Amino acid sequence: MSVTVLVVDDSKLARIVVGKTVSVLQPDWKKVEAGNADEAQALLAAGGIDLAILDYNMPGKNGLELAQDIRNSYPNMPIAVATANIQDEIIAQARAMSATFIPKPINEDGLRGFLSGAALRLRAKG
Amino acid sequence: MNDVISLDELEHDALTELVNIGVSRAAASLRNMVGEQVTLSVPSVDVVTREAAATLIGERESDELVAVRQDFNGAFSGRAMLIFPQTNSMALVRAVTGEGFSDDEAQALEQEALAETGNVVLNGCLATMANMLRRPLSMSLPQVVRGDGKTFFELGHPSADAGVVLFLYINFTISGRDIRGYIAMLMDLPSIEALKQLIGEFISRVMGADDLGQLT
Numbered sequence: 215m216s217v218t219v220l221v222v223d224d225s226k227l228a229r230i231v232v233g234k235t236v237s238v239l240q241p242d243w244k245k246v247e248a249g250n251a252d253e254a255q256a257l258l259a260a261g262g263i264d265l266a267i268l269d270y271n272m273p274g275k276n277g278l279e280l281a282q283d284i285r286n287s288y289p290n291m292p293i294a295v296a297t298a299n300i301q302d303e304i305i306a307q308a309r310a311m312s313a314t315f316i317p318k319p320i321n322e323d324g325l326r327g328f329l330s331g332a333a334l335r336l337r338a339k340g
Numbered sequence: 341m342n343d344v345i346s347l348d349e350l351e352h353d354a355l356t357e358l359v360n361i362g363v364s365r366a367a368a369s370l371r372n373m374v375g376e377q378v379t380l381s382v383p384s385v386d387v388v389t390r391e392a393a394a395t396l397i398g399e400r401e402s403d404e405l406v407a408v409r410q411d412f413n414g415a416f417s418g419r420a421m422l423i424f425p426q427t428n429s430m431a432l433v434r435a436v437t438g439e440g441f442s443d444d445e446a447q448a449l450e451q452e453a454l455a456e457t458g459n460v461v462l463n464g465c466l467a468t469m470a471n472m473l474r475r476p477l478s479m480s481l482p483q484v485v486r487g488d489g490k491t492f493f494e495l496g497h498p499s500a501d502a503g504v505v506l507f508l509y510i511n512f513t514i515s516g517r518d519i520r521g522y523i524a525m526l527m528d529l530p531s532i533e534a535l536k537q538l539i540g541e542f543i544s545r546v547m548g549a550d551d552l553g554q555l556t
Contacts, residue, residue: 224382225357227350231546271360273382298468299364303377318361319472319546 217336218244218262222254222280223269223296232267232296232320239322239329251275251283258284263291265332267316267325270297270304278304281313290339292332296320345532346387351539355508358469358542359383363510363523366464373457374435374514381511390493393507393526398489403427407485407492408458412466414477415538416531418506420466421492422458424521431519432457455482461523473538493526506532 217240221232229247236245246263248254251274257263266284268277275283277295284293293313297304300317308315314328347355360383367378388396397405404426411419424432433446433453441449459482470477485491493505509524527535 225353225360227354227543227546228357234547271364271380271382297364298361298368299380300368301371301377303371318364 216242216244217264217333218246220246220248220254220257220263220266222248222251222266222272222277224249224272225269228269228318228320232325235320235322235325236267236329239326240333251280254280255283258287264336265292265294267294267296267328268313269318270295270299278307278311278313281308282311285311285313290335292328292335294325294328296324345529345536347532347536347539350543351536352385354539354543355535356383356385358472358539359385359465359508359510359525361472362465362468365468366461366523367512369460369464370457370512370514373460374432374517374519376435376517377515379513379515383508383510385506385508387504387532388507390503390505390526393505393524394489394493396489396507396509397423397492397522397524401425401489404486405488405492406454407487408454408462408482409485409492410458410462410466410482411480412477413480414470415473415475416477416527416534418525418527418531419493420462421524421526422461422521423492423524424519426486428519428521429454431517432514435514435517435519451484454484458482458484465523473535473542475538492524504529504532506535 219236221229223229233245246257248257268280270277281293281295294316295308295313296316296318298318305315316324367380371378405423406426406429407421407423409419409421433450436453436457437449466477506527509522513520
């Protein structure tokens with residue numbers, strides 16, 4: 215089964231870094247990118263997305279608001295929210311909607327746990 | 341005026357992301373000091389005249405402002421500031437010191453509490469950026485100043501840069517406390533050139549130099 219990961223970040227550089235890191239950890243996965251929540255929703259509506267990695271601080275809807283929208287439509291999709299903003303409230307909100315918190319800057323160590331957990335859940339689902 | 345250094349799209353993007361990460365960490369430290377969530381805007385990064393930078397803050401604020409400022413020096417130099425309306429000052433001091441002080445005691449602590457808050461926020465932000473750019477920065481002691489945008493944006497050492505500066509700023513609010521303000525950074529022309537170089541190295545590092553050709 216081919217897996218497609220949605221990367222949402224207003225920074226092009228950050229999207230490239232996330233994409234590269236995903237490629238190292240899961241070389242077979244496909245990546246699609248969005249620069250904001252609206253673009254992300256359009257890609258999700260088009261279908262075929264298995265998991266999402268969202269930046270927190272973006273113009274328009276932030277990553278937690280987008281995560282909530284995605285969670286409402288896709289109750290089982292693995293979602294990660296990436297930020298250097300490690301405030302208790304932000305981590306708690308991510309947890310409350312079963313989203314994984316990933317520290318920025320993104321690196322392999324930070325992303326590994328989320329990706330392998332997501333891979334297991336997607337495989338179990340078939 | 342083409343001799344003014346500007347940042348290309350990817351450099352601008354990278355700098356915004358660096359500032360975002362720095363300020364986000366600093367916000368987490370501030371959250372621990374005040375015990376309430378701190379909300380940030382997306383950073384704004386522009387090369388503007390010094391007057392335009394002062395006006396940007398000045399025209400949004402009719403009241404007197406208070407700022408904690410720290411100058412930084414290293415591969416690039418400039419000034420970082422935590423700015424908020426004077427009317428928010430005591431609320432911030434109260435948030436930081438807790439409720440155990442009388443009005444007079446809190447008043448007496450104002451200067452010190454502001455300086456310490458600025459120190460934590462600005463150092464957190466600059467240290468994160470310095471680490472990511474792999475260049476050390478030294479920071480001056482925090483200074484509390486009062487006045488308007490113009491007072492804050494005059495650098496100590498005027499240079500022949502036609503008044504052009506790199507200006508970064510972020511709005512913050514502290515929920516439940518009715519406190520808001522700005523984190524701002526100002527760098528003059530020689531620093532923009534040095535920073536541009538370091539951002540280039542940073543981009544190569546995080547992307548792998550071999551991929552750079554595909555980007556334009």
